Amino acid sequence: MPAAVVFENLADAASVRASSSILLAQPTLVQQVHVERRWRALNNVAWLVLDLGAETPIDTVAAMGLTATAARVRVSVADPSGAAGELFDSGQLTVDQAYLALVVLSEAPVSGRYVRIDLSNEGAPYVEAGRVCIGLRSTFAYNFDYGWSYGYVDPSTRSKTRGGQTQVTPRRPYRTIDVTFPRVTAADRYSFVETIERENALQRDVLFTTDPESDNLARDTIWGLMSETTAIVQPFIEDFTKQYRIEERR
Missing domain, CATH: 2.60.120.260 (Galactose-binding domain-like)
Structure with a gap:
C-alpha cells in the first residue's frame, strides 16, 4: 500500500x-x-x-x-x-x-x-x-520511488579541552526522511497535496506513514515538520511529481 x-x-x-x-x-x-x-x-x-x-x-x-x-x-x-x-x-x-x-x-x-x-x-x-x-x-495513489532516504541526525555538540580530550554534550537524535513521489495524480494534487503545501508548509506538523500495512507502525511513521518546501513539478501531461523532506519533531 x-x-x-x-x-x-x-x-x-x-x-x-x-x-x-x-x-x-x-x-x-x-x-x-x-x-x-x-x-x-x-x-x-x-x-x-x-x-x-x-x-x-x-x-x-x-x-x-x-x-x-x-x-x-x-x-x-x-x-x-x-x-x-x-x-x-x-x-x-x-x-x-x-x-x-x-x-x-x-x-x-x-x-x-x-x-x-x-x-x-x-x-x-x-x-x-x-x-x-x-x-x-490521505493515501497517495502511487507510492514514492526508490532512492528515498531515512536516517538520524545527532544534534549533540562536541568540543576539545585544553588537554586534547573530546567532551560531548549529548542530545537525543531525531529521524529524517526524504521521499519523492514520481507520479502524483491530479486528484491527489488538488485534494490534499496542495492543501499540505498551503496549510502546513514549514509551520505545522504532519504524520507521515511510509507503509500503512507495516507490522511496526511506530518505526515506519514519522511525526514532524517539513524541513523545506519543494515545488510540484509536472513532467508529464496528466501527472505530477512531489518531494517531501520531513524532520521528526521533538
Whole structure:
C-alpha cells in the first residue's frame, strides 16, 4: 500500500481530560507542539480522553513521546468515557521502546466523538504522553520511488579541552526522511497535496506513514515538520511529481 499522510490534527481543537496528572504536566500538554513537554499521570496505569465536540470521521490515532510499555485506543460516539469503544477498539498493544510512539490505523473511517488512549508502564511509577494526533489520513495513489532516504541526525555538540580530550554534550537524535513521489495524480494534487503545501508548509506538523500495512507502525511513521518546501513539478501531461523532506519533531 502506498504511503499516507495526516495533515490536519483534530486533537488540537479537542477538549482533553485524564485520569490523573501532576501539577506541572497537565493533559493539555498533548496539544502543544513540543513532544518532549509531556503530560504525566500520578500512577503507571492511566488514560486520556479527547472529546472532538461532534461526530467526526477519523481513521488514525497516534501518540508520541510516550513513557509506557502498553497502550490501547478506543473510539466511541456516545460514551463520554470512551470505554465503550463501540466504533473501534485496538485491543492491548505493545509500545516499541525504540520509538516510544503509538500509531493506530483503522481500515475504514469511523464517525466518532470520544477518543480514549489507555497507557500502562510496567515496572515504573507513572506514564507520560507528549503529543497526540487524531485525523483522517490521505493515501497517495502511487507510492514514492526508490532512492528515498531515512536516517538520524545527532544534534549533540562536541568540543576539545585544553588537554586534547573530546567532551560531548549529548542530545537525543531525531529521524529524517526524504521521499519523492514520481507520479502524483491530479486528484491527489488538488485534494490534499496542495492543501499540505498551503496549510502546513514549514509551520505545522504532519504524520507521515511510509507503509500503512507495516507490522511496526511506530518505526515506519514519522511525526514532524517539513524541513523545506519543494515545488510540484509536472513532467508529464496528466501527472505530477512531489518531494517531501520531513524532520521528526521533538
